[in-house]
Amino acid sequence: MAAKFDITPLNDWGFFHLPPRPCVVAGPCSAESEEQVMETARGLKAIGINVFRAGIWKPRTHPGCFEGAGVPGLKWMQKVRKEYGMRICTEVANERHVFECLKHGVDMVWLGARTTANPFLVQEIAEALRDTDIPVLVKNPVNPDLDLWIGAFERLAAQGVRKLGAIHRGVSSVSKIKYRNLPQWEMAVELRSRYPELPMFADPSHMGGKREYLFELSQRAMDLGLDGLMIESHCNPSCALSDAAQQLTPSALIELLEGLVVRDAVTSDEAFNEKLSRLRAQIDVLDENLIFTLASRMKVSRSIGDLKKENSVAIVQPSRWDEVLDKAAASAAAYGLDTEFIKRIFNTIHEASVAEQNK
Numbered sequence: 001m002a003a004k005f006d007i008t009p010l011n012d013w014g015f016f017h018l019p020p021r022p023c024v025v026a027g028p029c030s031a032e033s034e035e036q037v038m039e040t041a042r043g044l045k046a047i048g049i050n051v052f053r054a055g056i057w058k059p060r061t062h063p064g065c066f067e068g069a070g071v072p073g074l075k076w077m078q079k080v081r082k083e084y085g086m087r088i089c090t091e092v093a094n095e096r097h098v099f100e101c102l103k104h105g106v107d108m109v110w111l112g113a114r115t116t117a118n119p120f121l122v123q124e125i126a127e128a129l130r131d132t133d134i135p136v137l138v139k140n141p142v143n144p145d146l147d148l149w150i151g152a153f154e155r156l157a158a159q160g161v162r163k164l165g166a167i168h169r170g171v172s173s174v175s176k177i178k179y180r181n182l183p184q185w186e187m188a189v190e191l192r193s194r195y196p197e198l199p200m201f202a203d204p205s206h207m208g209g210k211r212e213y214l215f216e217l218s219q220r221a222m223d224l225g226l227d228g229l230m231i232e233s234h235c236n237p238s239c240a241l242s243d244a245a246q247q248l249t250p251s252a253l254i255e256l257l258e259g260l261v262v263r264d265a266v267t268s269d270e271a272f273n274e275k276l277s278r279l280r281a282q283i284d285v286l287d288e289n290l291i292f293t294l295a296s297r298m299k300v301s302r303s304i305g306d307l308k309k310e311n312s313v314a315i316v317q318p319s320r321w322d323e324v325l326d327k328a329a330a331s332a333a334a335y336g337l338d339t340e341f342i343k344r345i346f347n348t349i350h351e352a353s354v355a356e357q358n359k
Ligand code: PEP
Pocket: 029, 055, 059, 091, 111, 112, 113, 114, 139, 169, 203, 206
């Protein structure tokens, strides 16, 4: 059973001011050199970004790739803090990283996706952060496990961390998809509905994996009402030592941010609220009807299962299912519905039906 915990609202962190959305954390995937860090920070400061990110210890898939600058990189970040007055943040993956960050005055840390997936590391990091007041952002784990993500917040909260935030960066996928990660927005939506007070960021950079997808993913995050974005930005992306394809120059970043359409999550316009609630009431009735229809269908499906069993007939008859799908697709088209969407729904219904008949 997930525990509730105390969360300090984003406005009280002193990092961002809401509204307007999005709150932005930006900076290179990795701190590579003092020049690259300072040049990128200068560009970001110039477009109004106040929270600077850079990876100091990089979790790489293969050994031998650039694994981060380590402690010297923290000195470059300190310089960013001093010269540009920006808040600085980096990824921590063990207690040693936390101690180094605290020693070097890092303002905020985040847990990477691979770390969130490991409760031992999360516990160790949480204990190292005990009695500090720095904000901690937690990326979703690499796998689509919402409880594992929530467990990380619980471990941090149990050590007294109150300035907590989530970063949704999508999950690994075995199938070939256009993005680097499967967005799996439903995980973010579910977390939001369970913990509405938890600040939420999206990371379109790691989700998309390519510059061309960053805008649509950022817009989606805004449409879902998320508070902020963590975006990778580099003074010279094509020469980046990690994640070169997904980083933006500061000027491309401001172009992206200015293009976003950010709608208020709530409005005080009464006529609008009245119309919206009437339409929502209609949706609620239709949803109830859908459930009723599905339940009725399942009842018939169970009777078919019994009949097949009495007559020793196999549960799945592919030709029959092809016919059902074709009919559904034709009927969907007649109503102007997307046939692929209807086929997906019918296949899901069919799977549940077969599972029921197998009982
Ligand atoms: C990162 O933010 O640089 C990073 C490694 O991301 P993730 O943990 O989401 O893979």
